Amino acid sequence: MQIRNALPTAATARTAAAATVTAPPAGLEFGNRGPQVKQLQDALVKLGYMTKAQVATGPGIFGEKTKAAVTKFQADHKLPTTGYYGDLTHAALKKALGADSKPPKPGTFTKPPVVNAPSPNSNSRGGADIDTIVLHHTGSNNGAGDLAWMRNPQSQVSAHYMLDRDGKIYQLVGDEKRAWHAGKGELHGVPTDVNGRSIGIEIVNDGSGKTPFTDAQYKSLTQLVGYLKQEYKVPANNILGHKDVAVPKGRKSDPAENFDWNRLRAGL
Structure with missing residues (x-):
């Protein structure tokens, strides 16, 4: 999305220690808690x-x-x-x-390094599962400015992640929360709360169709999308651009026409 014109609509990386999951003792049933x-x-x-x-x-x-x-x-x-x-x-x-607990198979993805830059612009998903990834361009080439805008409570916009021109990834909203990145939308022609079911990724680019997306951005994006696709079992046909989900059709154009979808998909 071009984040300054977006319409508002209302964990974390797994550590090495947390990756060890064991079976609890037997004897648990409906109604138990703890x-x-x-x-x-x-x-x-x-x-x-x-x-x-x-x-x-x-x-x-x-x-x-x-x-x-x-x-x-x-x-x-x-x-x-x-x-x-x-x-x-x-x-x-x-x-x-x-x-x-066997070692990961070749071709599996781990979460890439991210810089935490929390934004207050989010709310609960209400228990909805994540099954969609939406890509945007920010509408400028000024990553610092774009990041500051999405962290400003008055902007009423955000995304889960932002990829700067140098490939650095910022995480603004936890995956478990509903970021405000897509506005009114649909999925494959069916009206839905896109924000409630998706991960939003902003790529710093002016959206002119002339400014290239950088090699560093493609590299980081492939790793991030690959991880999210794997982590949340996102179908390949649910990895989309903002223009694919925004309504009415034509309301959004991102990511820009020179974004190389084939390059991304080849790496997943």
Whole structure:
């Protein structure tokens, strides 16, 4: 988006220590809450049965979504589908986590280094899953100015990430929060709250179609989008430009026409 004309519509990197996820003791069921439930949820997130957005709403609450995830895990492992986390489910979860702890396969992505530059311009996703990535150009070549604008409460605009001309990545809003980057929109022709389900990435570029996007930007963008696509299981056809989701059609033009989509996709 050209951030000065955007319309407002209303975790964090995994550390090496946090990457170690283990199965909690057996005996958890619907209605339980506390650190052992959170441990179970973290394990289910790691194995792909829950999303981070689903478990970010409370401190370890065994609710309907957790029960559904346990039931799905049980079905996949040919266990009684009770939704109760008992001894058999504990043993299967422990085994699955052991298998999942193998070194990453070649071609997998880790989160690139980011500079934290928090913006107040965000709100809750309301439990919505992340399934879309939206790319923008900022509308100027002044990264410092663009960053300051998105961090200004009066601007009422933001993005999750901004890529400067030198490839440096700034994170303004946590992935789990709803940044204000897309305005009124649709996804593949269906009206939707794009901000509520997407990650927004601003690329510092004036949007003229004549100013090249830099090699450093393409390199950082490929790593960042690759990581986000992998982390949130974003379908390839949901990696889009602002112009693809904005309504009415033609309201936005970013990223500019000289952005090389083929170069990005070839690296993912």
